[in-house]
Amino acid sequence: MTTVSWSGEPGTSRGPGPFLSVRDLSVEFSTEDGIVHAVDGLSFDLEKGTTLGIVGESGSGKSVTNLAILGLHDPAHTKIGGEIWLEDQELISASRGSMEKLRGNRVAMIFQDPLTALSPFHTIGRQIGEVYRKHKGASKKEARDRAVEMLRRVGIPQPETRVDHYPHEFSGGMRQRAMIAMALVCDPDLLIADEPTTALDVTVQAQILDLLKELQQQFGTAIILITHDLGVVAGTADNVLVMYAGRAAERGTVREVLREPRHPYTWGLLSSMPRLNSSVDVPLMPVRGTPPSLLNPPSGCPFHPRCDYPKLAGPELCFNQRPSISPETGHGDACYLTLEQKRELRTAKTEDHA
C-alpha cells in the first residue's frame, strides 16, 4: 500500500494498489468548434467500501470522468488518454466485450433523472431483471424473483405488484429507488451515482442517501457520488475530490477538505454553501467570474482568471505554469500558495464570515 493514503479502512484492500485507480485521465471531444478538453490529467483513487464525493461547478468534468470509467463515450468523437485500473484490469484499453461484461455487473451507474433514465416502454421488473439475466444467466423466473427482492431491499412497498408497473406509474423517489435496485441487482463492487438526488425533493433526497449508505454498509460497495451539494458530501462521503476545469483542485478526507480547505476554489465553494438545514439544492455560484472555456483552457493554473491571490503566489507562476496536486498522497491541492499562506488566508476569510 504505497500509493494509497486515503483509504477508508486500511487493511481491507487486497493485493497491491487501490481498488479503483484513475491515472492521468484525459478526455477530449472533437466538436465543430474544436477540441473540448473536458478532462485533463486527472488522477484519483478509491478503496473498497468507501465513498468518494466528487464536487465542482457545472461543466467541470464530473460526468465525463465517470462515463469514461464505464467506457460510455462515443469512440468516434472522443479521445481518451491515461489509465483506469479496476483492481488488476485496465479499462481504457479493455475490449468492447469485456466492458459490456463489466457494466451493470461489477460497475453500475445511477443517473440524475430517473424518469428519463428508465425506459418508458418496459416494466420496472423487466428492466431490473434483464441486467440479472444478462450477467448471471438467470432464467426469466429467477430474474423476476430477484427483481422483487431488490425492490423490497430498496424499500418499495408491495414489490410483488410494483414489479409489473411502468416507470411512469412510480413517484420520483420510488423511481430513483428502482434505479438503485437496478444498479445493485448484480452486487456491483463499484457504484457510480451521478447526482442521484438532484431531481428529488429534500425529504426524499435524504432517504435516498440513507439508503445508499445502508446498502454500502451491508454489501461493501465502493461509491462515487457526484454532487453539487457539499452538504451531501459532508453527510455521505469519506473522501472528497474537488474538480475544476477537468482537473483535480483538491482532494482529501471529508474532514480535511471541509474543515481545512486549502485551494482558493474550494474556499469559494464552501462559502457559497447554504447554511445548516437549508439543504435546498441551489446550483453553486461559488466564485466570481465564469468557468473557463474548455476549448481554449487558460494557460498556467486554470483557476487564475478567477483567483484573488496570483500576486501572492507569484503571478508568473500562476499564469504560466500548471500546478499539479501535491503532496502526492493524502490531503493535497493544486495551488502555488504555501501552506502557511493558505492557512492565514483561510483564517482571515472565516473571521470575515463570522
Next chain:
Amino acid sequence: MTSYLVRRVAGALVILMIISAITFYLFYAVPRDPARAFCGKICQPETLTLIRHNLGMDEPLFVQYWHWLVGIFAGRQFVQFGDCPAPCLGYSFATQEPVFSAIVDRFPVTLSLTLGASVVILAFGILTGMIAAWKVGQPLDKIASSSSVIGASLQIYFVGPLLAFYLVDTLQLIPRPSYVPITENPLGWFTHLMLPWVVLSIIFTANYTRMTRSQMVEQLAEDYVRTARAKGMSSRSVFFRFAWRGAMIPILTIFGVDLATLLGGAIITEQTFSLHGIGELAVRAVQNTDLPMLLGVTIVGAAAIVLLNIAVDMLYAFIDPRVRLS
C-alpha cells in the same frame, strides 16, 4: 378499452355525417344539373320536372339529405328503381346501378392496393431507415439517405408507365397489372399487384426511410438508451430492443396522417394501370355529376380512413404503455 372504442366510433360517425353533408351541399353549388343531363338534348319542361321529381330533387336540400341518411340505415324506395335495401346509397344517375354494390365490387381492388402499399412502405422504409441509423455516417447510410431524396421527387404517373414498360413489356419479369381476387388465386393477386404496390409506395417509402433514420438517431441519444448501455446491453440489443419503440411512435403518427394521401395516390395508381377500383368510380362520378355515386365513394373512402386511424391509435397503446386508451 371498450368504452374508448365506442367513443371513437361515435366520433367517427359524427365526422362522416359532416363530410357527407358538406359533399351534399357542395354538389348543389356546382352549376351542372343532373336532371337536365338525364333529360337529353331536346328537353320538355314537363319531362324535366318529372325527372326532378323521380330523382327526389324537387324537395328541399335537407329533406333530400335526410332521405339519403335514412336509406343507409333503413333502406328506401325509389319510384323508378323500386326497393333499395339497407345499406342503401341510392342508384347511380349515370349507370342506374345500385351505388352500394358498385362500391362493394370495386372496394377490394383499392383496399388491396392501399394495404399492400402500406406494408411495402412501412416494411421497406423502416428497414432502410434502421440500416441507415445503424451505420450512421457510413456508406450504407449515405446510400439510403440519398436514394430517399430521389424517391421523394418521383411521381406515380411518371414512374408507373416507365416501370411497366421495362418490367412488363421489355423484360417480361412480371405480369401486366390487373386485379385477380385474392379469394380465387392468392398468388395471382400478389403478382398482378406487385408493380402497382411498388409504384404507389415509392414516393412514400423515401419519407419513411428519412424519418426512421432521424428518429432512431434521436432515440439513441436519449437518457434511457445510455442507461441500457450502462447496464451492459450490447449496442445491438440497445438498438433493436430499446430505441426502435420510441422511434415508431412519431412514425405511426405520420402514417395515420399519410393514409388519406395514400388513398389519393391509390386513385392515381388505379388510373395509371387501368385498375377498376374506387378511384375509377370516383373519377367517373365527377365527370357525370353523379351525386349518389360521388357521395357513396366519398363516404366509404372517408370511413376507411377514419377506421384505419382508429386502428393506428390502438397500435400506440401496444407500443407505448404511457398511452392509455380510456
